[in-house]
Amino acid sequence: MNAIRGNTACAGLAALLAVCMLTTLITACGGTAMKTHEETIGGMMKNEYYVPSKPVDQSYIGCPWSKQFGALKDQCVPDIATRKERSFSSMQQDFAYNLGIGFGGQTLIGVQGGVGVDAGGERRAKLEGVEIIMADSLADIPFEPKVPYVTEALRLANFSLRKAGGGGVRAGVTSGMTDASGTGVIGAGAGGSSGTEGEGLVVAYKLHTINMKSYQKEESGNVALELNKIVDFPRAKVVVKAYLQNIEPGARKSLPRNLVWSCPRANAMRQNMVAAWIVEIKPTEPGKKSLAIAFPALPKVDDCYFYSGVIYSRIDPVTDRIHRQKINIAVVEAEVSDTLTPTAWVTRMSLVDESFNIKLVEQGDL
Helix, strand or coil, X not given: CHHHHHHHHHHHHHHHHHHHHHHHHXXXXXXXXHHHHHHHHHHHHHHHEECCCCCCCCCCCCCEEECCCEECHHHCCCCCCEEEEECXXXXXXXXXXXXXXXXXXXXXXXXXXXXXXXXXXXXXCCCCCEEEEEECCHHHCCCCCCCCEEEEEEEEEEEECEXXXXXXXXXXXXXXXXXCXXXXXXXXXXXXXXXXXXXXXXXXXXXXXXXXXXXXXXXXCCEECCECCEEEECCCCEXXXXXXXXXXXXXXXXXXXXXEECCHHHHHCHHHCCEEEEXXXXXXXXXXXXXXXXXXXXXXXXXXXXXXXXXXXXXXXXXXXXXXXXXXXXXXXXXXXXXXXXXXXXXXXXXXXXXXXEEECCCCCC
C-alpha cells in the first residue's frame, strides 16, 4: 500500500513538474517566439509595402512615386475609380497595427478596444478596421516606363494622430471617456493642447511598375488634322474629327460638360469660354467610348495646347497584360477672328498602342 502511495505521489509530482516546465518554457520562450513571429511578418510585408515617413489619410492611388518625395500628388491622373475592402489577413493586420503604433497613432474604437500598454509594454489592443484601398482596374493607372505607381494603400480606419502643443505628433485617446457612439475621445495633452482628431491613417503603400522585358509599343506616326475633315486610323480602329465650337453672345449657354479639357486652367475657365477647338475621337468597334478633347480658342490660355492621355485600356485575363491606346495632340497654331471664325489651324496627332505586364516594386528596387 505504501508503495502504491509512493508511486502515486511520484506520478503527481512528475505531472506537476511537467506542467511547471511547460509553463516556464512558454513564459521564457513565448516572448522570443512572438517577437520572431512579428519580425518575420514585418520582414515579409516590408518587401511588399513602402512605409511613408509622414503618414496621412491619403491613398494616392495612381500617383507616381518618388524615392525622395514619396507620392507625387500633383502628377496624379484625377478621378481614378477605387474600391475599399476590409482586410481579413492576420499577417496584414499585424503589420498595419504595428506601423500605426510606431507612427504614434491610437485606435478610436472605444475604451475596451483602445490602445493599452502596461508597464512592460506587452499588452496589445484589439485591431479593427484594417482596409485595403486599390484601383477598380489596374489598367486605369497611367503607367510609364521605369516609373513606380501607387496601386494599393493599407489604411487603419480607426486610427488617429493628434498634434501636441509643441507641434509634435502623438496619440491621444482619453482613458475612460467615450462619446455617444463609443468612440474614444481625444483629450488634452500634458501641454494643455486640446489636440485635433482625424480618423483614418494610411500606413503603407504598394507600388508597381512596367516590366520592361514585356513592354511593346507601336506608333501611328504624326498625322495632320484638318478642320471639319474625318481622319481614319484603321489600325487603331478610330476616326478623328477636329472643329471649332463656339457659343453665341447672349445665348446664356456654355460648352458641353462632357469635354476633356487639355489643361486644368482651361477646365477652370470653361464657364467663361466663348469658343473651343474640339478634337473628337470615335471608335469603329463596340466596347470603346467616344472622347472629345477641348483646347481653348477664345480666350486663349497659354500652355494649354498639348494633350496626352489614355483613350482606351483593358487587361487580358489570359496573359495578364495591360493593353492600351494613348493619344498625343499638339496644336501648333490656332487663331480665330473677332467673328469667331477660324483663321489659322495647324495641329498634329499621333496614336500609340502599348501592351505590357506589371511587376511589384520591392524594398531596395528603387
